[in-house]
Amino acid sequence: MRSADPPKARAVAEVGLGLRDRKKLEAAATLAQVAKRLFAARGFAEVTVDEIAAAANVSRRTFFRYFPQKEDVFFGRRAAQLAELEALLDAPDREEAPFATVRRALLSLADLHVESRGEILTEHRVLAGSPELLARDLEWDRRVLDILAVVLGRGGGDPRRARLAAAAIVGVLRVVIERWVDSGGRTDLRAEGDEALMLLAPMAPPRGRRGRRSFDVGHSGLKPGAARPT
Amino acid sequence: MRSADPPKARAVAEVGLGLRDRKKLEAAATLAQVAKRLFAARGFAEVTVDEIAAAANVSRRTFFRYFPQKEDVFFGRRAAQLAELEALLDAPDREEAPFATVRRALLSLADLHVESRGEILTEHRVLAGSPELLARDLEWDRRVLDILAVVLGRGGGDPRRARLAAAAIVGVLRVVIERWVDSGGRTDLRAEGDEALMLLAPMAPPRGRRGRRSFDVGHSGLKPGAARPT
DNA sequence: TAACATTTGACACCGAGTGTCATCATGCTA
DNA sequence: TAGCATGATGACACTCGGTGTCAAATGTTA
Numbered sequence A, B: 001m002r003s004a005d006p007p008k009a010r011a012v013a014e015v016g017l018g019l020r021d022r023k024k025l026e027a028a029a030t031l032a033q034v035a036k037r038l039f040a041a042r043g044f045a046e047v048t049v050d051e052i053a054a055a056a057n058v059s060r061r062t063f064f065r066y067f068p069q070k071e072d073v074f075f076g077r078r079a080a081q082l083a084e085l086e087a088l089l090d091a092p093d094r095e096e097a098p099f100a101t102v103r104r105a106l107l108s109l110a111d112l113h114v115e116s117r118g119e120i121l122t123e124h125r126v127l128a129g130s131p132e133l134l135a136r137d138l139e140w141d142r143r144v145l146d147i148l149a150v151v152l153g154r155g156g157g158d159p160r161r162a163r164l165a166a167a168a169i170v171g172v173l174r175v176v177i178e179r180w181v182d183s184g185g186r187t188d189l190r191a192e193g194d195e196a197l198m199l200l201a202p203m204a205p206p207r208g209r210r211g212r213r214s215f216d217v218g219h220s221g222l223k224p225g226a227a228r229p230t
Numbered sequence C: 001t002a003a004c005a006t007t008t009g010a011c012a013c014c015g016a017g018t019g020t021c022a023t024c025a026t027g028c029t030a
Numbered sequence D: 001t002a003g004c005a006t007g008a009t010g011a012c013a014c015t016c017g018g019t020g021t022c023a024a025a026t027g028t029t030a
Helices: A019-042 A049-055 A060-066 A076-089 A098-115 A117-128 A131-153 A159-182 A189-203 B019-042 B049-055 B060-066 B076-089 B098-115 B117-128 B131-153 B159-182 B189-203
Strands: none
Touching: A019 A049, A019 A060, A019 A117, A049 A060, A076 A098, A076 A131, A098 A117, A098 A131, A098 A159, A098 A189, A117 A131, A117 A159, A131 A159, A131 B131, A159 A189, A159 B159, A159 B189, A189 B159, A189 B189, B019 B049, B019 B060, B019 B117, B049 B060, B076 B098, B076 B131, B098 B117, B098 B131, B098 B159, B098 B189, B117 B131, B117 B159, B131 B159, B159 B189
16 A cells, blocks of 8 residues: 555455455455545545445445445454564564563564554544544454463463553553554654553563463463464 | 332432423433343344334334434443542542542442442443444543543643553453453452552652643543532 | 423434345366 | 356345434423
8 A cells, every 4th residue: 555556556465366366355455445545535434335335346235245344444454463463472482571572572563553654643543533443443452452461471470460461551552552643653652662561561470480370361362372474 | 220219210310300301311211221121131233223212112213312322322321430430539638649549439439330230240241242332332441541541640740651550550450340240240349459450559650740731631531620529 | 271392203314234146257177 | 168166246125223304292381
């Protein structure tokens, strides 16, 4: 969505796929792209699915085949972001303290945010203008929370405490991002994020002498050994 | 909402009101009551507004006059809860440290939760079964965050730090409540809440030597002097 | 009781979301 | 290369949430 390709807006790797699948990717990409442009211009609620579909030259029904809900066309990035996070957290260095792993991963994520500043800022502008999107957006934080809780629990400390720390981290980072967005991306996201994180460092479960328990990670839906980039 | 009256489910003070307004209160109460019963039985999404309206002997259109959105009939409590919180935070003792005020208020709120255990547990069960409600529910946390941020900022410390602390508190408490709900209300909500809070005590802004600044409270929508029970 | 104000219900309409089915393009195979 | 199986598409119809409009019913006040 940054580089302008000669023919069309090309998605990711369209190679090694049949024409059928390439078309599918392109259709989805076009829909998302068109939709975001419309949302940015007039707000999420003011844009109808019919319009998006028409602008992308597909039928309304087809739109819903690609995006089960209108909101999904907006939150396309999220799934990828989660995957990125999990990849970053898949600590190569198993000796590293869990909190350090989390810190490193989140700061990298901050860098990625800054890299796509433009996109993310407009995204948040749309978000801010739409309560329903805002609400859905908060749900992603829960997903992040689950992931972080698992990682923080790796140390073997009290998993409940790990989850508390994860919750605090997620909450605090949202505020930092919020501030970054409000400043138009001018504040130093990485620095402020790190500052906030270090405030929470003492919350991480102290080196665990409860190593035996690997159960009760709470609401997690993540397998302890999962998370490889693919 | 606590005492059971002989004739109907009576709302609050129905005295000193004309017949018109009494009917209005009763209609709203009936709708909410009927709706909650249906939601609890079959889930939020499976119950249609028509059903609720029919069960309450009003037209569909009338339902929407009382509750602009279907979701609103579910979140009736929330507004009251926020008011309670603000009342609790309206510290009588201005010498008390902001964090202590927050702690006191939140623990009182925990007690209230425990008092209405039954209601709240079923409420959360419905919530858990409905992504849209869950999403909306998270928005209330933001409101709480705003309120707490203001109070924590009273001490005169860095208001940004106050907001960070508020975010951490809200995030952490949601986890505690989540655990309480999952346990069927058997864990000690107050104790676990306090434990979690004390973990965050060091986050509260250190005694402020920046007393001059009263601006930049961030996303708050709360007037510093507001919050009296009414 | 008469005049006024407000609430209600009926109707019509829009947009999101879903099931169904005929049609058409793709990809594989003879 | 012809043909067939598979799967994507578009058209249609329908449900449900949500809203505007207006006439009828109900409450309030003089």
